[in-house]
Amino acid sequence: MDEPRSFWRKYVFSVDHKMIGIQYIVLAILMALVAGGLALMIRAQLAWPNTGMFKPEAYLSYVTMHGTLMVFFVISPAISGLANFLLPLQVGTRDMAYPVLNMLSFWTIVPGALLMIASFFMPGGAASAGWTAYPPLSAVESVNPGSGWGQTLWLLGMALFIVSFTMGGLNFLTTILNMRAKGLSMMRLPLTVWGFLVSTVLGLLAFPPLTAAAIMLLFDRHGNTSFFLTDMVVNDQLMALGNGTPLLFQHMFWFLGHPEVYVIVLPCVCMMFDIIPAFTRRPVFGYRPSVYSLLVVGFLSMIVWGHHMFVTGMNPWVGKYFSVATVIITAPFSVLGVNLLASLWRAKLRPGVPMLWCLAVVSAIGFGGLGGLFLGTMTSDIYFHETYFVVGHFHLMIGTVTLLSIFAAIYYWYPKMFGRMLNEKLGRWHFWLTALPMMSIFILMHMQGLGGMVRRTFDTSVYAYNETNAALTIPITILATALFVGQFLFLFNAIRSVRHGEEAGRNPWQATTLEWETESPAPHGNFGETLPTVHRWAYDYSVEDGDRDYVSQAAEGRA
Amino acid sequence: MTVSITLDRHRRTLFAAIMATVAMLFVAFAAAYLERRAMPQEWVRIPVPRLAWLNLLVLAAASAAVEAYRRKGTAARRLTALGVAGLFVVLQVVVWMQCRAAGAGLASSAHASFFFILSGLHALHLLGGMAALLWRDGPRPLIAAYWHFLGFVWIGLLSMMTFA
Numbered sequence: 001m002d003e004p005r006s007f008w009r010k011y012v013f014s015v016d017h018k019m020i021g022i023q024y025i026v027l028a029i030l031m032a033l034v035a036g037g038l039a040l041m042i043r044a045q046l047a048w049p050n051t052g053m054f055k056p057e058a059y060l061s062y063v064t065m066h067g068t069l070m071v072f073f074v075i076s077p078a079i080s081g082l083a084n085f086l087l088p089l090q091v092g093t094r095d096m097a098y099p100v101l102n103m104l105s106f107w108t109i110v111p112g113a114l115l116m117i118a119s120f121f122m123p124g125g126a127a128s129a130g131w132t133a134y135p136p137l138s139a140v141e142s143v144n145p146g147s148g149w150g151q152t153l154w155l156l157g158m159a160l161f162i163v164s165f166t167m168g169g170l171n172f173l174t175t176i177l178n179m180r181a182k183g184l185s186m187m188r189l190p191l192t193v194w195g196f197l198v199s200t201v202l203g204l205l206a207f208p209p210l211t212a213a214a215i216m217l218l219f220d221r222h223g224n225t226s227f228f229l230t231d232m233v234v235n236d237q238l239m240a241l242g243n244g245t246p247l248l249f250q251h252m253f254w255f256l257g258h259p260e261v262y263v264i265v266l267p268c269v270c271m272m273f274d275i276i277p278a279f280t281r282r283p284v285f286g287y288r289p290s291v292y293s294l295l296v297v298g299f300l301s302m303i304v305w306g307h308h309m310f311v312t313g314m315n316p317w318v319g320k321y322f323s324v325a326t327v328i329i330t331a332p333f334s335v336l337g338v339n340l341l342a343s344l345w346r347a348k349l350r351p352g353v354p355m356l357w358c359l360a361v362v363s364a365i366g367f368g369g370l371g372g373l374f375l376g377t378m379t380s381d382i383y384f385h386e387t388y389f390v391v392g393h394f395h396l397m398i399g400t401v402t403l404l405s406i407f408a409a410i411y412y413w414y415p416k417m418f419g420r421m422l423n424e425k426l427g428r429w430h431f432w433l434t435a436l437p438m439m440s441i442f443i444l445m446h447m448q449g450l451g452g453m454v455r456r457t458f459d460t461s462v463y464a465y466n467e468t469n470a471a472l473t474i475p476i477t478i479l480a481t482a483l484f485v486g487q488f489l490f491l492f493n494a495i496r497s498v499r500h501g502e503e504a505g506r507n508p509w510q511a512t513t514l515e516w517e518t519e520s521p522a523p524h525g526n527f528g529e530t531l532p533t534v535h536r537w538a539y540d541y542s543v544e545d546g547d548r549d550y551v552s553q554a555a556e557g558r559a
Numbered sequence: 560m561t562v563s564i565t566l567d568r569h570r571r572t573l574f575a576a577i578m579a580t581v582a583m584l585f586v587a588f589a590a591a592y593l594e595r596r597a598m599p600q601e602w603v604r605i606p607v608p609r610l611a612w613l614n615l616l617v618l619a620a621a622s623a624a625v626e627a628y629r630r631k632g633t634a635a636r637r638l639t640a641l642g643v644a645g646l647f648v649v650l651q652v653v654v655w656m657q658c659r660a661a662g663a664g665l666a667s668s669a670h671a672s673f674f675f676i677l678s679g680l681h682a683l684h685l686l687g688g689m690a691a692l693l694w695r696d697g698p699r700p701l702i703a704a705y706w707h708f709l710g711f712v713w714i715g716l717l718s719m720m721t722f723a
Contacts (some may be wrong), residue, residue: 205580208580212584225672
């Protein structure tokens, strides 16, 4: 493997997994600024509904694009970035199985992101049918102006995202299955790698149904078919659209939509299992049960999608099934949560910024999971559906849990990326300015939801009963602003530390996994002349080995 | 030597993963078909031309020709397989023309839409297989597996659209 010398080959069209990983993370950060800005516009409208700042249809497009960008162009690429950076290092190999495919994967998501942003400047504005793109909102222009060009670009952007995700996923899968270092059996893999593996398999199986739905939607929009469209009256005029049914789309969308939650949550939770032991100096609790639970959660996540559709008039017996299946998924997921808690139980924590984030993640899992029980149960969901309870809940799970763990991971692995530490003091400020507002915002939204405040509504003050809920709206907006501003501390820290951070050395956290065996930043080809050989599992902490209390996976000697 | 073995292993994994993804795409369409059919909305079916079923024999012949090519990678066998596959595509176009002649179009009914879109996707799937055959020193076992997979998918879809 020759090391590339030119700027273009090294930083732009790089095939080195580490550079591609960093590129993905940079893309995620840039898109987070856009999506976060949209969130602030949404919050401004909600807090001061009568100023006429935005038009109602513009508001709906901000909601739609905030969701779409956050899920597919912020959280997903951030996780892809971490996976790209970590997988070859943690399995002890020199690069991904298909480096060129890997580069293509990144350069496919970039135009996808650009199309999404371009859609704001189209006639009719950006897509505004929600991140779920339900027809007829996503198909009939007279119903929703955003369903013209905006929706078309949205569909194209999503298509590019799916292609990019698939290329990346095929690479992750092949690399994990075929390129593990000598001695690294599946049951010796760090849980981070397990998380990426399960998430990749889920994604590869769940995205095709969305692709199918998108193809059918395209035909409905441009080919006159009526899979999802049905005759309806718009502005007192009968529109003959055929005799399809939007319910079909909802089933197909949520068949992806629900597993997608786990595609982004599972790797995040799993990364915690690798960060926490470096600070508790003990093995994680229950490695094998965690692996098995992970597999069960992955499987179950594909057969519970109907709990997003309890109020569609489905047969109550079908609803009952989805309800029970959803509550069952709590069991294996709780095993993961409880194992995280048990890993912390009576531990003497070493101080460190990554640890702070981990603690916040564990509590977000707890809060978020609790709310999930109410939404998974059909009877209570009928009340909570379409309220801010739902908004609060999913933001805790796929917003807070993921974002906080991504930050934990960035603070933890930054030294391996750039050879320098992030500034500790700024890191603490950033942590408190992120975790506190985030948790408060979404817990307060649960309160508003309990009060019956409906979501996706331009001006909630038109409903008199919302007066009591309104008291919380401005505080939430203020917290959201603080959250957004706090992120600039991180940006400053991340940029400054590339040159001015404290030198990290190979293994600043005294951790056991393979990435810490090599220099920081890891050189081209990752490991020197020979690849490491693995002699034990990934969590050999609390042992006596000379003056150390841990044994690296690659160290010879004691098995 | 070791390098080529690893490459082969990567290819197998990659191939299996791609096939699983493609299978899920068709499973999703089949599920959508069956679900739409079970819904209370009107379900008008169009007659599936008999030629579509006869064409299944051509597809089976193509699969057999690819299998022969897998066993012995001669140019003649490769071109035979390509020829038979081409015949399937031509006959598939005739099937579509027959449908049109009988008054059925893409948007005539949900069944018609499914029929045109699924047979169209299958044709694309098949063109992918033909592209693989154009590759002179391609991995023959994988190409053959692709063709057999493709045949089974089509038997399933065609039966569903004719009988269900």
